[in-house]
Amino acid sequence: MTSETMKAVVLHGKERVVLENVYIGEPAKGEVRIKIERALTCGTDVKVYRRGEHARMIRPPALFGHEFAGIVDAVGTGVSHWKVGDRVVVANSAPCDECYYCSIGREELCENLLFFNGAFAEKAIVPSRIVSKNMLAVDAGTPLESAAMCEPLACVVRGLEVAPVAAGQSVVVLGLGPIGLMFVRMCVIAGCTVIAVGRREARLRLAYEFGAVDTINVDECIDIVERVRSQTPCGRGADTVIEAIGSPAAWSDAISIVRKGGMVNLFGGCASGTTISIDTSRLHYDEVTLRSSFHHTPRSFQKALQLLSSLEVDAQRFITTRITLNEIPDTLARLAAGQLDIVKASVLM
Ligand SMILES: [Zn+2]
Ligand SMILES: [Zn+2]
Numbered sequence: 001m002t003s004e005t006m007k008a009v010v011l012h013g014k015e016r017v018v019l020e021n022v023y024i025g026e027p028a029k030g031e032v033r034i035k036i037e038r039a040l041t042c043g044t045d046v047k048v049y050r051r052g053e054h055a056r057m058i059r060p061p062a063l064f065g066h067e068f069a070g071i072v073d074a075v076g077t078g079v080s081h082w083k084v085g086d087r088v089v090v091a092n093s094a095p096c097d098e099c100y101y102c103s104i105g106r107e108e109l110c111e112n113l114l115f116f117n118g119a120f121a122e123k124a125i126v127p128s129r130i131v132s133k134n135m136l137a138v139d140a141g142t143p144l145e146s147a148a149m150c151e152p153l154a155c156v157v158r159g160l161e162v163a164p165v166a167a168g169q170s171v172v173v174l175g176l177g178p179i180g181l182m183f184v185r186m187c188v189i190a191g192c193t194v195i196a197v198g199r200r201e202a203r204l205r206l207a208y209e210f211g212a213v214d215t216i217n218v219d220e221c222i223d224i225v226e227r228v229r230s231q232t233p234c235g236r237g238a239d240t241v242i243e244a245i246g247s248p249a250a251w252s253d254a255i256s257i258v259r260k261g262g263m264v265n266l267f268g269g270c271a272s273g274t275t276i277s278i279d280t281s282r283l284h285y286d287e288v289t290l291r292s293s294f295h296h297t298p299r300s301f302q303k304a305l306q307l308l309s310s311l312e313v314d315a316q317r318f319i320t321t322r323i324t325l326n327e328i329p330d331t332l333a334r335l336a337a338g339q340l341d342i343v344k345a346s347v348l349m
Helices: 043-051 128-133 150-162 178-189 201-209 224-231 248-257 298-309 325-336
Strands: 004-013 016-024 032-040 067-075 087-090 123-126 135-137 170-174 193-198 214-217 238-243 258-266 289-291 319-324 344-348
Touching (some): 004 325, 016 325, 032 087, 043 325, 067 123, 067 150, 123 128, 128 135, 135 298, 150 178, 170 178, 170 248, 178 193, 193 201, 238 248, 248 258, 325 344
Parallel strands (some): 170 193, 193 214, 319 344
Antiparallel strands (some): 004 016, 032 067, 032 123, 032 344
């Protein structure tokens, strides 16, 4: 057995990430080793960088980053589906298939969801459960850099399963980070009339290019709810409102913007312990439906890769900068300080 070291970004705690040489061994039974070709930065990475951990996903010290694609470099015993040289994208989790929630088809709520981190590294040993349940082959026509966007898109696909939209509907998307922009694109593909609400001009322009009919800059509004509602058909509110910010204030705005009988997709996760209050008449007399979704499932991960491979969602449009592994600590620090405006940074190993 040979052993070696690789360069990898390690999370040590709050605002402490270091590029280090770490040991990388051979894959054990059921595992696969990947030579990572491309990784992408994500809003969750910045959140974890600020907090130093994520209760469910990552606890320091730990390898960092979770969106990546690469080439199989070695396979452990018992792995028959994969061989050296295969191009793959790897999800950052896999369900257990044994608990109550897996048995009712709600794998995103799995009691034993296994999370994986380590995208910001030269190589990764993928755990056997992810190898068998949530690792997909990438066809030769799809750049691995594009395939690396599969995980966040899978969350968006899942969000639209939970709160479906239909052709002809008016949809408001609040928040134009990568996730909000993916929702804009997906709703346009579905045939919806999309109003995109954000802050930065470059993001609003991108939403427009993705097919949003209207873009609204929150910084130019005195009353965002009134302003957005006035743009919806007859001013009655949107059929569906998707909240992709993750703040209690935005959750409240989303519930105020939807029309009677409409649906709100509270997609953005707020800090734990936060609450909102809801006008009960909105739920009862106005029959507003509230939905929410977390994470992704193996099925939504598969669908996301199809969308990327067919270019219905063109990942290249989301990648606004390219950096090297060495630049990760500085990039995270600047993103956390609000000094950088990046939709997705692609990381070259
Ligand atoms: Zn992500
Ligand atoms: Zn389970």
